[in-house]
Amino acid sequence: MTVTVLAILETDFKPDLSLGKIMNERLKVAAEDLRDIHLQGLESVGQRTDDVVVYISYNPKYKIRWRIVNDVAEEVEEFVARTCGDLGYIQWKTSVMNIFKGSEQ
Numbered sequence: 021m022t023v024t025v026l027a028i029l030e031t032d033f034k035p036d037l038s039l040g041k042i043m044n045e046r047l048k049v050a051a052e053d054l055r056d057i058h059l060q061g062l063e064s065v066g067q068r069t070d071d072v073v074v075y076i077s078y079n080p081k082y083k084i085r086w087r088i089v090n091d092v093a094e095e096v097e098e099f100v101a102r103t104c105g106d107l108g109y110i111q112w113k114t115s116v117m118n119i120f121k122g123s124e125q
Contacts, residue, residue, distance in 0.1 A: 021062050021063055021064075021065045021066045021067070021068075021070040021071060021072060021096070022063075022068075022070070022071040022072075023055050023059045023060070023062050023063060023071070023072055023074075024055070024071065024072070024073045024074070025051040025052075025054045025055040025059070025073075025074045025075075025076060026051060026073070026074070026075050026076070027044070027047040027048045027050070027051040027076055027077070028075050028076065028077035029044045029047065029077075030077075043078060043082070047076060047077070047078065047084065050076060050084055051076055054074065054076065054086075054103075054104075054107070058103050058107065059072075059074070059099075059100065059103060061099070062096060062099060062100075065095075065096060066093065066096070070092075071090065072088060072090065072092045072096055072100065073088065073089050073090045074086055074087070074088055074089070074100060074104075075087055075089055075112070076109065076112075077112065079110065079112075083108075083109070083110055084107075084108075084109045084110070085109060085110050085111065085112035086100070086104045086109045086110075086111065086112055087111065087112035087113075087114075088100055
């Protein structure tokens with residue numbers, strides 16, 4: 021299985037410029053560590069063509085949050101959730117918004 025972890029540097033909030041630079045560097049290192057160290061065990065799971073893609077970012081309280089952005093087996097999702105939880109990361113929950121706007125008459 022191919023493991024991809026992407027650091028999403030754009031957030032819903034704007035930290036101070038110098039703080040933002042430090043936070044972005046920390047997030048990049050966290051993404052590399054998550055992929056290369058903590059989720060390395062997933063590389064031997066499933067088929068070679070299987071993959072898991074995890075996004076990590078900051079929430080407004082500067083905690084690292086994570087979410088899986090593709091369809092994976094339940095045991096893979098549980099492994100990622102347990103690993104990220106052990107690291108103190110929180111699950112990235114998104115609110116669903118209806119972006120379709122009909123005519124208001």
